[in-house]
Amino acid sequence: xxxxxxxxxxxxxxxxxxxxxxxxxxxxxxxxxxxxxxxxxxxxxxxxxxxxxxxxxxxxxxxxxxxxxxxxxxxxxxxxxxxxxxxxxxxxxxxxxxxxxxxxxxxxxxxxxxxxxxxxxxxxxxxxxxxxxxxxxxxxxxxxxxxxxxxxxxxxxxxxxxxxxxxxxxxxxxxxxxxxxxxxxxxxxxxxxxxxxxxxxxxxxxxxxxxx
Numbered sequence: 770x771x772x773x774x775x776x777x778x779x780x781x782x783x784x785x786x787x788x789x790x791x792x793x794x795x796x797x798x799x800x801x802x803x804x805x806x807x808x809x810x811x812x813x814x815x816x817x818x819x820x821x822x823x824x825x826x827x828x829x830x831x832x833x834x835x836x837x838x839x840x841x842x843x844x845x846x847x848x849x850x851x852x853x854x855x856x857x858x859x860x861x862x863x864x865x866x867x868x869x870x871x872x873x874x875x876x877x878x879x880x881x882x883x884x885x886x887x888x889x890x891x892x893x894x895x896x897x898x899x900x901x902x903x904x905x906x907x908x909x910x911x912x913x914x915x916x917x918x919x920x921x922x923x924x925x926x927x928x929x930x931x932x933x934x935x936x937x938x939x940x941x942x943x944x945x946x947x948x949x950x951x952x953x954x955x956x957x958x959x960x961x962x963x964x965x966x967x968x969x970x971x972x973x974x975x976x977x978x979x980x981x
Contacts, residue, residue: 788825790898791816791977792858794844796868798908798969800830803960810963815970829853836865838885840874845889857898860981862942862973863889864905866926867959871916875925883929890937901981902939904930908969909949912958942976944969 793799793813801811808814813828820826829852834844844850844865853861869875869882890902906927910919927945934941947968948954954965961969 788823789860789981790856790858791820791824791826791860791862792853792856792893792900793826793828793830793862793864794850794853795830795862795864795905796834796844797830797832798867798960799828799864800832801828801966802832803957804963804966806963810966812961812966812969812973815967816974819970819974827853827856827858829856833868834865835868835874836885836889837869837874837878837882839878839881840869841871842868845885854892854896857896858893858900859898860903860977861893861900862903862905863893864907864942864944866930867907867910867917867922870910870918870921870926872918873916875918875921879925882926883933886929886933887937890933890939894937902937903942903973903976904934904939905973906930906941906943906945908944908955908961908965909951910959911952911955914958917959940976940980942973944972947972 801807804810811828813826817826829849831847831849833842835842838845893900907922910917910922913919954961956962
């Protein structure tokens with residue numbers, strides 16, 4: 770009997786100590802492109818340092834990825850998408866849309882952006898872990914580059930994301946509003962540097978700790 774009690778106690782302890790798993794889904798901004806030492810200085814990695822051992826944060830960012838299934842590089846087709854689902858996270862942060870703003874993506878398929886976004890959220894919500902979903906509003910575009918357009922990221926995408934959040938009852942992590950005007954954090958006009966990634970991590974951690 771004592772042996773059985775010991776086993777049950779051990780199992781309860783293991784479950785209690787299980788870290789909260791956070792999947793960071795996104796494009797090159799999530800991946801940490803242009804950041805020297807991105808393996809430790811990307812925003813998901815900096816989140817891990819801030820949150821500590823009670824959390825397990827994984828970076829599933831893909832350079833150039835789009836939410837649009839018909840975009841030039843759909844996140845849906847990347848191995849990181851499958852890996853993020855298999856991770857069975859407790860929290861998912863989806864930050865996609867910047868690459869969708871390119872003319873050959875947005876001008877042709879923008880009517881499908883909301884539909885694709887809703888489907889991805891549902892796919893994560895249907896996981897066994899029933900994760901809390903956070904929509905990451907993409908950081909500001911300081912200057913148009915590589916086809917990425919500031920007016921779309923600034924005006925159209927946030928409006929659609931707001932509609933999605935209401936329909937799916939999910940939460941925002943608003944990188945755009947907080948980082949808008951911080952030009953020094955985006956040396957190439959699109960990607961945050963290590964300090965910009967740190968600011969993103971602070972925003973995400975603060976939001977999660979106050980709402981999860």
